[in-house]
Amino acid sequence: MDNNRDLSGERLRARRALAAFFISAGVNHFVIPRVYKRIVPPGLGDPGTLVRVSGVAEVAGGVGVLLPQTRRLAGFGLIGLLAAVFPANVHMARNPEKFEKIPAWALYARLPLQPLMMWWVWRAMKPS
Numbered sequence: 001m002d003n004n005r006d007l008s009g010e011r012l013r014a015r016r017a018l019a020a021f022f023i024s025a026g027v028n029h030f031v032i033p034r035v036y037k038r039i040v041p042p043g044l045g046d047p048g049t050l051v052r053v054s055g056v057a058e059v060a061g062g063v064g065v066l067l068p069q070t071r072r073l074a075g076f077g078l079i080g081l082l083a084a085v086f087p088a089n090v091h092m093a094r095n096p097e098k099f100e101k102i103p104a105w106a107l108y109a110r111l112p113l114q115p116l117m118m119w120w121v122w123r124a125m126k127p128s
Contacts, residue, residue, distance in 0.1 A: 029055025
């Protein structure tokens with residue numbers, strides 16, 4: 001088999017998985033907004049508005065990485081979004097009593113996942 005074809009197929013599968021992840025997560029912002037509102041750190045603004053905006057951004061970014069014309073812009077947008085929502089993950093880890101259904105260790109274990117997600121997006125942005 002042609003190595004370039006294998007790489008191209010692998011990238012396509014990775015992009016599709018990335019798109020499915022972000023589109024699903026974005027839709028969830030509208031299906032179960034209460035969950036997302038709870039994790040918005042105090043003082044950042046109206047949690048409802050932030051949840052809706054981030055949900056739209058996730059869906060748009062997920063769709064955008066599938067299209068060659070928008071892939072790069074969508075990728076940078078998703079990386080920025082992951083950076084912007086990192087304070088919510090820190091808030092959760094530092095306030096485990098507010099998130100009793102999630103083990104405290106899991107709240108901290110999520111923190112290094114953010115850079116890994118950024119790397120996943122970065123890889124998906126590369127041309128085929």
